[in-house]
Amino acid sequence: MDMDDTPQPEALPPxxxxxxxxxxxxxxxxxxxxxxxxxxxxxxxxxxxxxPLPEAVVLPEGARASAFTRGRDWVAVVTEDDRILIYDAATGALRQTVKITR
Incomplete structure (x- = not known):
């Protein structure tokens, strides 16, 4: 008869x-x-x-920038006097000005 008191590990339930x-x-x-x-x-x-970004963007007299964004071949500056100035990204030339009306 085996009188070993060490517990045997039980198998896990299925x-x-x-x-x-x-x-x-x-x-x-x-x-x-x-x-x-x-x-x-x-x-x-x-x-x-x-x-591409232009080296410098020249804003019109008295305009102050409040936001900036860029596209594939253009950059846009939103001014504090509610205008969007769209510039050519390669040359920095002004392409278009959009006046925001309320």
Whole structure:
């Protein structure tokens, strides 16, 4: 007769084995999904090329800039007197003036 008093580990119930497998599969799936998302961001990001900007933009006399934005081949300055001045991005020449009315 064996009189060893050391406890023997019991096998996991079948429900817990299934749960352990499901959690492991979920973890692997989430890691794979995260890697796919990171890869898509890297692949789809633009090359980081900069848009051309003019060296200087000359505002009309008395105009003060309050906002600035740029497009592919133009830059726009919004002035405090409610005008939008659109300049050519390559040359800095004024293309168009738009008056904002209230």
């Amino acid at each position: 429900n817990l084995k299934l749960l352990r497998v499901l959690v492991t599969v979920l973890m692997v799936t989430m890691i794979a999904g995260f890697l796919v998302i990171v890869a898509l961001f890297v692949i789809r990001m633009p090359g980081g090329g900069t848009l």
